[in-house]
Amino acid sequence: MxxxxxxxxxxxxxxxxxxxxxxxxxxxxxxxxxxxxxxxxxxxxxxxxxxxxxxxxxxxxxxxxxxxxxxxxxxxxxxADSRLSAAAQAHLAALTPNSREALLLQTIEGFSLPEVGEIMDLSSDEATELVAHALREMEASVAGRVLVIEDEAIIAMDISGIVESMGHAVTGVARTHAGAVDLAARDKPDLILADIQLADNSSGIEAVNEILGQFDDIPVIFVTAFPERLLTGERPEPAFLINKPYTEEQVRSAVSQAMFFASTETLTTA
Structure with a gap:
């Protein structure tokens, strides 16, 4: 070459x-x-x-x-170097093999089902079936309480609706850094969904970091139009990142994955 x-x-x-x-x-x-x-x-x-x-x-x-x-x-x-990762491994044992990979490739990375099949050496029909299995199994595995940090009212309502339709409870919606920290302190969530730029020009990243300074074990999903600000190669990076504009399937997949990998004692396990 x-x-x-x-x-x-x-x-x-x-x-x-x-x-x-x-x-x-x-x-x-x-x-x-x-x-x-x-x-x-x-x-x-x-x-x-x-x-x-x-x-x-x-x-x-x-x-x-x-x-x-x-x-x-x-x-x-x-x-499994912690209780959380051990819990994730325990959940994984019950999943249909390869279903989570197919779900992530299709909903988070945006590959078509034929492309998912090509990546995983499957037919398009097999990939479609795996995605359907994953959605059912992930959403049934855990349920918890979610804090939404988002300054755009329509987006906040949409995300909250998606989360609640999955069986989770929304602890509140915060539009600012201070509001997010206050809501988390008053009612600790099991999961945070956060934009990175908030209503008063404060930072959703800084708000999340302050919340995580109080609580060690809350998974975070960032929903942003600026993924390059977070995918820098520097640590820490978010394990779950959704691009705006997002789809309902992306939110559902990320929420299920985040809950799945960071299930805590406050969550209801299947």
Whole structure:
């Protein structure tokens, strides 16, 4: 392969790397574990650049390489080094094999069902069935209390409606940093859904960090039109990140995943 072709592959992979890392973190339930799989994927691409350069769809090809690496290790979640990750592993044992991967690829990463099938070596019908299984199983696994941090009233109402339709309770909606911290202090949530820019020009990221300073074990989903501000490679990064404009399926998937991987004693388990 020529130098220019290698450069082209590097550019293609670099453009998709933040999203591959997002997917890997959501899949494994751990930033460090997800990054290890992303690195292993890059090493596999370097060993065989043609796996990307010769593919009709380089993005699909990159995620296909990831799945080859992921499958070769037995598709584990992060090592159970805490009660939360141990609980996640216990939940995983009851899921239909590969259903969560298909769900994330379709709803969070935006692949079509035929592309999901190509990535996972499945037919389009098999991918469709796995996504349907995942939605049912994830939403049935846990139910909890959700704090919404969002300054746009229509979006806040929409997100709250989606969350409540899944069987979760919304503890409140905050439009500002101060309001979010106050609501969390008065009624600790099991999950936070947050925008990164709030009504008074305060930061949703700073609000979340202050809340997490009080409580160690609350999972967070950021919903933002500016994902590049969070997918920087610096730590900490969110394990769950949804782009605006979002779809209902993306919110439902992320909420189910976040609850699934960070179920606490306050949650109702199936």
């Amino acid at each position: 020529s130098t220019s072709e290698v450069t082209g592959v590097s550019a293609l992979v670099s453009a998709q790397l933040p999203y591959l890392r997002r997917y890997a973190r959501a899949l494994t339930g751990s930033q460090s574990s997800g990054d290890q799989y992303a690195i292993a994927t890059l090493e596999a691409v370097l060993a065989d650049p043609n796996s990307i350069s010769a593919a009709p769809n380089p993005r699909v090809a990159l995620f296909r390489v990831f799945h080859t690496v992921w499958s070769s290790t037995g598709t584990p979640v992060a090592e």
